[in-house]
Amino acid sequence: MHDLAKKLIDKDMRALARGISYLENDHADKLAILKDVHDQGKGAHIIGITGSPGAGKSSLVNRFIQYLRLKKLTVGIVAVDPTSPFSGGALLGDRVRMAEHFTDPGVYIRSMGTRGSLGGLARTTKEAVRLMDAYGFDVILVETVGVGQSELDIMKVADTTAVVLNPGSGDVVQVFKAGIMEIADLFIINKADLPGVSKLMTEIEGMLDLVKHDAAWRPPIAQTISTENKGMESLWTLVQKHAEYLKESGEGERKKTRILQEEVLEVVHYELMKRLQKEQQTGSWRDQIERREIDPYTAASQILKEFIDDPADVERQDTTTKEG
Ligand SMILES: Nc1nc2c(ncn2[C@@H]2O[C@H](COP(=O)(O)OP(=O)(O)OP(=O)(O)O)[C@@H](O)[C@H]2O)c(=O)[nH]1
Ligand SMILES: [Mg+2]
Structure with missing residues (x-):
């Protein structure tokens, strides 16, 4: 379990505060922490x-x-x-x-x-x-x-x-x-x-x-x-x-189920949006398009392939407590 998740479950209020900052700052460990606390409600x-x-x-x-x-x-x-x-x-x-x-x-x-x-x-x-x-x-x-x-x-x-x-x-x-x-x-x-x-x-x-x-x-x-x-x-x-x-x-219970089902798609949507924004700013395909070296469809399928090969890292275990 992520160190921060463990601490906040043990009622460490500072860990709770830091955890919420992780959420706001989209810290790399965010999904790992959320996953750890998921059934700790x-x-x-x-x-x-x-x-x-x-x-x-x-x-x-x-x-x-x-x-x-x-x-x-x-x-x-x-x-x-x-x-x-x-x-x-x-x-x-x-x-x-x-x-x-x-x-x-x-x-x-x-x-x-x-x-x-x-x-x-x-x-x-x-x-x-x-x-x-x-x-x-x-x-x-x-x-x-x-x-x-x-x-x-x-x-x-x-x-x-x-x-x-x-x-x-x-x-x-x-x-x-x-x-x-x-x-x-x-x-x-x-x-x-x-x-x-x-x-x-x-x-x-x-x-x-x-x-x-x-x-x-x-x-x-x-x-x-x-x-x-x-x-x-x-x-x-x-x-x-x-x-x-x-x-x-x-x-x-029905409400909770609906919320969880929606959450799945929300997380996927959010993670994809994040990566698309990054692509928009730094993707190498941008230059390739400028030089007319690649067509948009090939570029798009390359991006999608990258996404699939490198899915969001929910398993990340970073126990060093960086201030978020
Ligand atoms: N007369 C009267 N005034 C109230 C009552 N409750 C709040 N107020 C006043 O209404 C004003 C707005 O109160 P807030 O609690 O800031 O309202 P809010 O809905 O949180 O406002 P925002 O966060 O800006 O959306 C303040 O001046 C309060 O004193 C009440 O029961 N009676
Ligand atoms: Mg208010």
Whole structure:
């Protein structure tokens, strides 16, 4: 087993941190580590939290962490910022708000940015969740701004996807259009201190009648006021209800199978993309084409042959601990 995988499974938080950096930097040992931790997951309940910018996701996550910690549950958090990983005001705010958890060994917070990834933020986020599960948190929270396809992809890793809405924001229609309605397992009306809560309830129920009228699980609606630390208990109750449903209906297992099946093709796709990018920059066929020495079809089949002769090295065993 890879040294880093072993360490993080043994609850070494620094190894977890380094492991996630390996993912972000596409370290050569990445696949080997992921392979080693694959069946080491401790069965964390993974909760995805998505919603429009400013819906209060971070405030909510912050309170929810506090609540879970009082219940003696350990929590891993992946905060995905699709815009600016380092300069973003929102993220800076998140850091400050979440700072109080930094000294708690039962909490690990990680921000993920788009830097350097080949459109691979969703991939990297899912992989980070895998490492966190192998480390052994009871609950893993993934916060992302629900705007596009890549955020929907991120949410696929969650057992329970919660969509945060605000009263008086007109969010529901947007959420509906973005296809978020389909992936929602529960709704959270945050800022329930503001007027328009019952109107929003009616709107959500109306949408659910359209989208989920024959679904086995009808997403329930929680109400929270993050700024006043209200609603965390009922939110947790609904999450647990959903977890129970996943287990009893077998849907949880089916979901996991689907995720794993998709993952196979995602890894292949990702590895091929990486190599194609490299080919684009450094392939010797480029000069050969320029000199008209080779036709595109021969060049292409040569590249494909190289790929086949040298598949991604999942077995790599590099136990020297280079800082990634
Ligand atoms: N009135 C009221 N304001 C809230 C509540 N929860 C959060 N806010 C405020 O809403 C604003 C946005 O909160 P954030 O937690 O940063 O929202 P976010 O969804 O994480 O925002 P992004 O990460 O930028 O998408 C802040 O000013 C919060 O104080 C609430 O329950 N009631
Ligand atoms: Mg936020």
